[in-house]
Amino acid sequence: MTPDPASLTREHLQRSLTGLLSRYYGLTPAKVRAVPFWLTVLLPWAVLLLTVTGTISERPALLAGLVGATLLCAVLGRRYPQ
Secondary structure: OOOOHHHHHHHHHHHHHHHHHHHHHHHOOHHHHHHHHHHHHHHHHHHHHHHHHOHHHHOHHHHHHHHHHHHHHHHHOOOOOO
């Protein structure tokens, strides 16, 4: 029985991302990891501000970008205090 090509691709992508993040955490000093950590804290406040002012309804791409940036920063800054 041959493995599913989609599962092989998923495994390869997961291994690649895990390796990339391992290198990132190994090479970047804590001071550099502090930036995405604190952006993860601050960006949701920007989303809240734009929601309250009504700007989000006019610019849905801005919301998508802020959410994507928050998720990326959460991944990159997750080991900051260590």
